Amino acid sequence: MNGKRKVVILSIVVAMLLTLGGVGLYYWYNNAYFVSTEDAQVTGDYVKITPQISGKLVEFNVKEGDTVVKDQIIGRIEAIGTADSSVDTSLLRAPVNGTIIKNQARVGEFSNAGSTLAVMIDPSQLYISANIEETKLGKIKPGEQVDIGIDQFKGRTFKGNVEFIGQASNSAFSLLPSSSGAFTKVVQTVPISIGFENTDLNFLPGTNAVVKIHVK
Structure with a gap:
């Protein structure tokens, strides 16, 4: 009976040592390699869409999830008192190719030059x-x-x-x-x-x- 007990205990000890050795080898291998x-x-690189001038936002034609191309006209700021030669500054254009992931624009509200109307990213x-x-x-x-x-x-x-x-x-x-x-x-x-x-x-x-x- 004692002999069988010794065999069982020895088997348990060997199993524990093998398990500990395997765990140690696993961690050594992962840490080494x-x-x-x-x-x-x-x-990714987040790109803001901002107006060049201050004024009322009268048009914004994109929503979250829309795909746009660089220089695409997506909106317009009311350019009251702006010279004809500078009308282009009232237009909102996509700065890069990509997807609109955040839209903060509200048509009819006043927007300051440089304020963030939307955020886009190139997927x-x-x-x-x-x-x-x-x-x-x-x-x-x-x-x-x-x-x-x-x-x-x-x-x-x-x-x-x-x-x-x-x-x-x-x-x-x-x-x-x-x-x-x-x-x-x-x-x-x-x-x-x-x-x-x-x-x-x-x-x-x-x-x-x-x-x-x-x-x-």
């Missing part, structure tokens, strides 16, 4: 913005392959490449630096940009992503 983060989002130029801990940044180089998971498309993996590594940490852009006398060292994060490989899916800016960068 990949840099991962869940602090990532789909994003063909979306990318991933990921924040990487400074202690892992030295492993990453432009061009390295990235596996991308996006919450919008659960269960699917997309491919990308590191395009740009930030030249300063996120905290460097803080407008309110801490003035506390007590110092606490905090691991900083640095933004990197990851471009998608060929894909025609309708990614939504601002949606969450998980990235796994191949570093070896």
Whole structure:
């Protein structure tokens, strides 16, 4: 009976050691060959549509979700007292090719020059913005392959490449630096940009992503 008990105990110990060894090997492999983060989002270059002059908005012909082309006339500001040669300044034109993702324009209201009437983005130029801990940044180089998971498309993996590594940490852009006398060292994060490989899916800016960068 004692012999059987020893065999059972030995089997349990061996199983535990194998499990711990497997877990340790898994974490070693992932830390050695990949840099991962869940602090990532789909994003792009947001472009504002603004009037050149102040006046009443008398026309705005696009809505959220509409696709426009660069220099397309999409609205008009009432140009009272504007010289004929300057009438073009009363027209609202799309600054780039893209999609209207936010419409704040209200026909009939007064709009100041430079105020934001709408926001657009080029869906063909979306990318991933990921924040990487400074202690892992030295492993990453432009061009390295990235596996991308996006919450919008659960269960699917997309491919990308590191395009740009930030030249300063996120905290460097803080407008309110801490003035506390007590110092606490905090691991900083640095933004990197990851471009998608060929894909025609309708990614939504601002949606969450998980990235796994191949570093070896």
